[in-house]
Amino acid sequence: MKSRKTLADVAAAAGVSKMTASRALRGDKDVSQANIERVKQAAREIGYYGNQFASSLSSKHTDLIGVVVPSLSNIVFPQVMSGVTNALKGTLLQPVFGVTDYDPETEYETLRNMLSWRPAGLIVTGIDQPPETRQLLKDAGVPIVQIMDIDGHPVDACVGFSHSEAGHDIAVALFETGLRRFGYVGRNLDKDLRAAKRKQGFQSALREHGLAFAGIIDGSDLPVDVTALSAVDCGRRLTADLLKRQPDLDCIYFSNDDLAFGGLCHCIAEGIDVPGDVALAGFNGLGLIEGFPGKIATSRTARKQIGEQAARTILETLEHSAAEMEKLHIMKPEISLGELAVTNDKPD
Amino acid sequence: MKSRKTLADVAAAAGVSKMTASRALRGDKDVSQANIERVKQAAREIGYYGNQFASSLSSKHTDLIGVVVPSLSNIVFPQVMSGVTNALKGTLLQPVFGVTDYDPETEYETLRNMLSWRPAGLIVTGIDQPPETRQLLKDAGVPIVQIMDIDGHPVDACVGFSHSEAGHDIAVALFETGLRRFGYVGRNLDKDLRAAKRKQGFQSALREHGLAFAGIIDGSDLPVDVTALSAVDCGRRLTADLLKRQPDLDCIYFSNDDLAFGGLCHCIAEGIDVPGDVALAGFNGLGLIEGFPGKIATSRTARKQIGEQAARTILETLEHSAAEMEKLHIMKPEISLGELAVTNDKPD
DNA sequence: ACCGGTACCGATACCGGTATTGATACCAGT
DNA sequence: ACTGGTATCAATACCGGTATCGGTACCGGT
Numbered sequence: 001m002k003s004r005k006t007l008a009d010v011a012a013a014a015g016v017s018k019m020t021a022s023r024a025l026r027g028d029k030d031v032s033q034a035n036i037e038r039v040k041q042a043a044r045e046i047g048y049y050g051n052q053f054a055s056s057l058s059s060k061h062t063d064l065i066g067v068v069v070p071s072l073s074n075i076v077f078p079q080v081m082s083g084v085t086n087a088l089k090g091t092l093l094q095p096v097f098g099v100t101d102y103d104p105e106t107e108y109e110t111l112r113n114m115l116s117w118r119p120a121g122l123i124v125t126g127i128d129q130p131p132e133t134r135q136l137l138k139d140a141g142v143p144i145v146q147i148m149d150i151d152g153h154p155v156d157a158c159v160g161f162s163h164s165e166a167g168h169d170i171a172v173a174l175f176e177t178g179l180r181r182f183g184y185v186g187r188n189l190d191k192d193l194r195a196a197k198r199k200q201g202f203q204s205a206l207r208e209h210g211l212a213f214a215g216i217i218d219g220s221d222l223p224v225d226v227t228a229l230s231a232v233d234c235g236r237r238l239t240a241d242l243l244k245r246q247p248d249l250d251c252i253y254f255s256n257d258d259l260a261f262g263g264l265c266h267c268i269a270e271g272i273d274v275p276g277d278v279a280l281a282g283f284n285g286l287g288l289i290e291g292f293p294g295k296i297a298t299s300r301t302a303r304k305q306i307g308e309q310a311a312r313t314i315l316e317t318l319e320h321s322a323a324e325m326e327k328l329h330i331m332k333p334e335i336s337l338g339e340l341a342v343t344n345d346k347p348d
Numbered sequence: 349m350k351s352r353k354t355l356a357d358v359a360a361a362a363g364v365s366k367m368t369a370s371r372a373l374r375g376d377k378d379v380s381q382a383n384i385e386r387v388k389q390a391a392r393e394i395g396y397y398g399n400q401f402a403s404s405l406s407s408k409h410t411d412l413i414g415v416v417v418p419s420l421s422n423i424v425f426p427q428v429m430s431g432v433t434n435a436l437k438g439t440l441l442q443p444v445f446g447v448t449d450y451d452p453e454t455e456y457e458t459l460r461n462m463l464s465w466r467p468a469g470l471i472v473t474g475i476d477q478p479p480e481t482r483q484l485l486k487d488a489g490v491p492i493v494q495i496m497d498i499d500g501h502p503v504d505a506c507v508g509f510s511h512s513e514a515g516h517d518i519a520v521a522l523f524e525t526g527l528r529r530f531g532y533v534g535r536n537l538d539k540d541l542r543a544a545k546r547k548q549g550f551q552s553a554l555r556e557h558g559l560a561f562a563g564i565i566d567g568s569d570l571p572v573d574v575t576a577l578s579a580v581d582c583g584r585r586l587t588a589d590l591l592k593r594q595p596d597l598d599c600i601y602f603s604n605d606d607l608a609f610g611g612l613c614h615c616i617a618e619g620i621d622v623p624g625d626v627a628l629a630g631f632n633g634l635g636l637i638e639g640f641p642g643k644i645a646t647s648r649t650a651r652k653q654i655g656e657q658a659a660r661t662i663l664e665t666l667e668h669s670a671a672e673m674e675k676l677h678i679m680k681p682e683i684s685l686g687e688l689a690v691t692n693d694k695p696d
Numbered sequence: 697a698c699c700g701g702t703a704c705c706g707a708t709a710c711c712g713g714t715a716t717t718g719a720t721a722c723c724a725g726t
Numbered sequence: 727a728c729t730g731g732t733a734t735c736a737a738t739a740c741c742g743g744t745a746t747c748g749g750t751a752c753c754g755g756t
Binding site: 019020030056059060 | 703704705706707710711712713
C-alpha cells in the first residue's frame with residue numbers, strides 16, 4: 001500500500017506551500033480565490049483527507065464531545081445518544097460514545113481514555129460517580145454535563161430529573177386513584193442506582209400514608225437467572241411469581257416499562273383485568289407501551305430532549321466560555337396514569 | 349486551570365528522560381524495574397494521562413475501530429454495537445460509533461471523518477454503498493467488514509445473511525403451514541433497503557406458488573405521518589387499516605418485529621385470534637415478542653453475534669495481516685413459527 | 697517619489713509523543 | 727587485561743499538521 005497522502009502532497013500538486021494549502025482547505029482567510037480552487041481541486045484529485053491527529057495536536061483543539069452511557073441494551077440510552085447527535089448536527093462538534101456496562105471501574109477507564117483524546121466536552125450518565133472519577137472530571141478542564149439524574153452533587157452542569165421524586169410522585173398519583181396494596185418488581189437494583197432511587201422514592205411516599213410494599217421481587221430471590229432473560233420476558237415471569245405469592249395486590253410498580261410490559265403480557269395471558277384487577281406502573285414512557293394504550297401507568301421521561309439539552313449546554317458553555325451559565329436543567333417526567341385516570345374522578 | 353501535564357512533566361518528576369518515561373508507561377522493554385515504578389508513581393501523582401494525538405501521530409498507529417450504523421432508534425443496531433464492544437473487550441482496540449440516519453450522504457461524510465482518524469479497521473452496516481463510498485472504503489487501506497447483509501458485492505469481508513433469502517424462507521415456512529392469503533405491512537422501505545429485500549424475497553416465494561400479497565401497506569398511503577409514531581404504535585395503526593381493507597387475510601408479514609408486535613396489540617384489543625384468525629410474522633426475534641410467546645412468527649437474527657464476528661474478523665485480519673482470511677461469514681436467521689408450528693405438525 | 701495599508705504567501709517553530717540510534721556501564725569469557 | 731554481549735538510558739529526528747510572523751506586491755493618497 002502506498003503511503004497516505006499528506007498536505008505536502010496536496011501543496012506540491014497545487015504548486016503552493018503547505019501553509020497555503022492548509023488555509024485553503026480549512027477556509028481560512030488570506031488565500032486568493034484562485035489558490036483556493038487550485039488546492040481544493042488538487043486535494044480531490046489525489047484523494048486527500050486530513051489527519052486529525054496532526055491537526056488536533058498542532059491546533060490544541062478538537063471537535064469531540066465524549067458521551068458516556070451505562071448500556072446499549074436499554075433503548076433509553078441510544079435515545080439519549082440520538083438526542084445528543086441531533087443537537088450537535090450542524091455544529092462542528094462530533095459525539096464519541098463510550099459504554100460502561102454499569103461498572104464504575106469501566107466508567108473510570110472509559111473516561112480516562114476519552115480525556116486522552118482531549119475532548120471539547122463530556123457528557124456523563126449519572127451523578128454518583130466514585131470520588132476518584134469525580135476528581136478526574138473536575139480536573140478535566142472541559143465542560144462536564146452529568147445527565148439523567150439530579151439527586152446528588154453535580155460536578156458541573158446537570159441535565160435530568162430526580163428519580164426519587166419521580167418514584168414518589170407516581171406513588172402519590174397512584175395512591176390518589178384509590179390503590180392501596182402495592183407490589184414492586186425490579187431487577188439489577190444493585191447496579192442501576194437510578195432504579196433503586198425510584199423504588200426508594202416510591203416507598204417513602206407509601207410510608208407517608210402509613211403503607212409499605214405488600215410484596216417485593218427484585219429477581220435476586222428467584223431460581224432462574226433473570227439477567228439472562230430479555231427485560232419483557234423477565235417482567236412476565238417475575239410478575240407471575242409475585243402475583244402467585246401476593247394475589248391480592250391492586251397495583252404493581254415496576255422498575256421500568258419493559259418489565260411492566262412483561263407484567264401486562266402476563267395479565268393478558270391469564271385473563272387478569274388491567275387496571276381493574278391490578279394496576280401496573282412502569283417508568284420511562286417507552287414506545288412499546290403504546291401497543292396497549294392506557295394500560296400501563298408510567299412517568300414519561302424526555303430522553304431525547306435530555307440528550308439534546310446536554311449537548312446544547314456544552315455548546316453554550318463553549319461559546320460563552322463564562323462560568324455563568326444555567327448549571328441545572330430539570331426535565332421532570334410527566335406522569336401518565338392511562339385508564340386509571342378516568343376510572344377515578346380525581347383531577348389529574 | 350494550569351496547562352495539561354505532558355510526558356516531559358512526568359519525566360522531570362521521575363528524574364528520567366522523556367523516552368524512558370514513555371517506555372515505562374507503555375510497558376516497553378529496556379527500562380529498569382526501579383524506573384518503571386518511579387515513573388508510574390510520578391504519573392499518578394501529577395495526574396498524567398497521555399495525549400492520543402501525539403502518540404498516534406508519532407507511532408502512525410491507532411486502536412480505533414470505526415463502526416457505522418444507520419440508526420440508534422432501532423434496538424437492533426445498539427445490539428450489534430454491543431456485540432462489537434464485547435468482542436473488543438480485552439483487546440487493545442476500541443470502537444468508535446457513527447450514525448448515518450439511513451442517509452448515504454451522511455454515511456459518506458461519516459466515513460471520511462472516521463478515516464481522518466486513521467482507524468485500524470472499519471465496520472460498516474449494509475453492502476449497497478454508492479460507488480463513491482465504495483471507492484473510499486477500497487482505498488482506505490484498512491480491514492473493512494460490511495455487516496447485516498450479504499446480498500451484493502462486499503468491498504472486502506462480510507458478516508451477515510441474505511435478507512431476500514430470509515424473506516423467501518419464512519414465506520415458504522408460512523405457506524407450508526397452510527396459509528394462503530398474505531398481507532404486508534412495512535414503512536420506510538425507501539430508506540431501509542434490507543427490509544425492502546425481505547419483502548421482495550417474500551414476494552418471490554409467493555410467486556413461486558402462484559400467489560401474491562393480497563394487501564400491502566407501507567405507510568406511504570396513509571394520511572397520518574407514520575414516521576412520527578413509535579414503531580409499535582405504527583404497526584397497530586397500519587394493521588388496523590390493512591385488516592379493514594382486507595378482512596380475509598390469514599397472515600400478515602411485517603417488515604420487522606416492532607411493527608408485528610403492534611399488529612398483535614391490535615388483534616388482542618379487537619379480540620382477533622392470533623394465529624387462529626390471522627397469523628403474524630415479523631423479523632428479528634426481538635425480546636419484546638417473548639411477552640406473548642409463540643404468537644408472532646419471526647426470523648431470529650443474531651445481531652450481537654454479527655457484531656462480535658465482525659469485530660473478530662477485523663482482529664484476525666489485523667493479526668494474520670494476510671489477505672487469506674475467511675471473507676464471508678453467513679449467520680443465517682433461524683425461523684421461529686411459534687404456535688403455527690404446533691397447529692401444523694400435530695393438530696390439537 | 698514616498699508612504700502606509702491591504703492582500704496574499706511561505707519559512708519557521710512548534711504540538712507531545714515515539715522510533716531510532718548511539719552511548720554508557722557492567723559482566724562473563726578467554 | 728581485553729573483547730563481546732547485555733541491560734539501560736538519553737539525544738535526536740521526525741509524525742503531519744497549524745500558529746505565528748515576517749516578507750513581497752500592489753494600491754491609492756499626497
